[in-house]
Amino acid sequence: MLLVTVRSRSVPAGPALESYNESTHEFDCGDLRIGIRAGTLFGFRHKIGDLIVAGESCFPFKEGDTRSLEEGILDGAPYDVLLGDHILVLVVIDPLKRVVTIAQSLASWRPCYFSVKSGSFTFSTSVSGLREAGHEVVWDPACMPEYLMYRFVAPPRSMLRGIRKLAGGQLLVVDLEEWQVCEDRRWRWQDGRGVDPKEEITNVLRARIEEWLESFPSTGILLSGGLDSSLLAAIARAAYPDVPTFSTNFSFANSDDGEAQYALSMARHLGVAHQVHNTTPERYLTGWVESIYAAEHPVVHLQSVLLHILFQDRAAAGHGAILCGDGGDNVFGNASHEFLYRYRSAIAFLRTMRVSSTLAPLADALGWHGRWGTLLTRRYDRQLSSVHHFLWLLGRYGDRSIVERLCSCDDAALLGEHPGLLEAYCDKPLLDQVTALGLLFNVHATITIWGKLAEASGISLACPYTSPSVLAAGMSIPWDVKLREQKHLIRAALRQLGVPETLIARRKLSFGFSPRFWAPKGALFQPIVDMAGKVHGEGVLASLQREEGGASMVLWCLLNQFLWMQLFEVGRSVEDLSAEILDRRRTAAQSR
DSSP: OOEEEEEEOSSOOSSTTSEEETTTTEEEETTEEEEEEOOTTTEEEEEETTEEEEEEESSOOOHHHHHHHHHHHHTTOOHHHHHTTTEEEEEEEETTTTEEEEEEOTTOOSOOEEEEETTEEEEESSHHHHHHTTOOOOBOGGGHHHHHHHSSOOTTBOSBTTOEEOOTTOEEEEETTTTEEEEEEOOOOOOOOSOOOHHHHHHHHHHHHHHHHHHOTTEEEEOOSSHHHHHHHHHHHHHOTTOOEEEEOOTTTOTTOOHHHHHHHHHHHHTOOEEEEOOOHHHHHHHHHHHHHHHTSOOOSTHHHHHHHHHHHHHHTTOOEEEOOTTHHHHHOOHHHHHHHHTHHHHHHHHHHTHHHHHHHHHHHHTOOSHHHHHHTSBOSSOTTOTTBGGGGTTOOSOHHHHHHHHTOOHHHHHTTHHHHTGGGTTSOHHHHHHHHIIIIIIHHHHHHHHHHHHHTTOEEEOGGGSHHHHHHHHTSOHHHHTSSTTHHHHHHHHHTTOOHHHHSSOOOOOOOOGGGTSSTTSTTHHHHHHHHHHHOHHHHHHHOSSOHHHHHHHHHHHHHHHHHIIIIIOOOHHHHHHHHHHHHHHHHHHO
16 A cells, blocks of 8 residues: 655644654655655655655565666656556655656556645555545445446546546646646557567567566466467466466356366466366355455456455465456457447448437437447547447446436436546547547556455556556557457467467357346345345345346446445444355245
């Protein structure tokens, strides 16, 4: 945890940095009192000239790293250069100029919360840090429509009332005279160079992977058997033949879950040891409570609970770091990119004729929600404030009509901060906007949750595809190169590494956890549904207990929120809450 506070003082305490209290980690700097608590997991704090610098790194900070950071800051290097591939979060306080700069890498798996009020600034990478700094930890009801639609809330809004959140790759400068944000910079990338650097992509990835393997000898790979994770495992295997791989599955509820075999087939070809982590229904339920407590946030993905259990198991086995393939889809091409590229002529026609802007409201009113009906009636122009824009279909899981009925909200509430998040990229082509939305919203929010889950078990999580050097290489390649075939560059790299075409070309499978195993009445989540009925209404939750995805995902979000509130607002312990869930499950089983 990194916690930085700046408070105004009514009585000046002398020259800047004249006094420092080691026990309270506070500086008295003139009429400012600055508190810094650097986390135990690669946190650092330094005085560089007149500046106070703190942050968190993905590796232990060495003397050479400190020297490079000091030279970069004194030379006025851009913050993206200062962050590089190693620093996750950086806070620079200038007491003389009375400004504080906060910056976060797009690769950071740290949530970055902040609050700016008159006479007070707080920055924290944990909810517990906010509470320690005196902030009330309360769910913000204003975020509910966006949360139920997308499972996340787009920055700068957070799910906490009165607390904002940095976006991935964002930099803010806060004026400590006016106590307000005076500068806001967003992540940008290079334009395409018109080349096909398969070798470059592989080499950049290899450098990042080998760096982790060298820093953490007990590093393993999350291997689903998909292309992105398979490339990580293949590169790691070439350098370290003994690298282990792991996967999860939902076989405790679905005996037909084929995810384990999908991963094992790739592991067998690569010649790496692979362990499938199994669990039980009871362990999943208690793991859900534990994971929300560890993440300090609703866990969003049903798989998050399995990863929490996997991290605990791997920590017990002595592993210190795990590599994950999240983010590769967004950089090298996903289904949305492929759709936009394949039908670019038709989309250009729709945009020119402005047909979709007329048909979209009509299609929604008539319930014309088939795949093609939906896609052909979306907007593809630059009117990002419209709820009918194609971009706002991406990552949407909740049923819009259900959310509108539950929240009595308008279109603006459904989108929340989504349009503002992409405002800095309104000049970019739609393909690039899809990438920006995916990286800044779904991917970054996901890795901050998974990173917190890993940290709770003492494990460092790395997502090499979101490393700045990998992003710089990947984003510089034109889309007509990346989309020659599905994930052309990833497939080409796997071919170069000798992976057979049968594994490269096999159909991508999305296993997941079907709602039929957890949503209906009497299914896995029934004990929590019964408990949450007192908060959300028994009738409301019962109406959502069906297999249809839009309804069941609203149910999932409401249950996540209920558990979060029990832990962080009501103050129940993980043990107490878990025990009640298991007691209710046993009682229900005995009565059947």
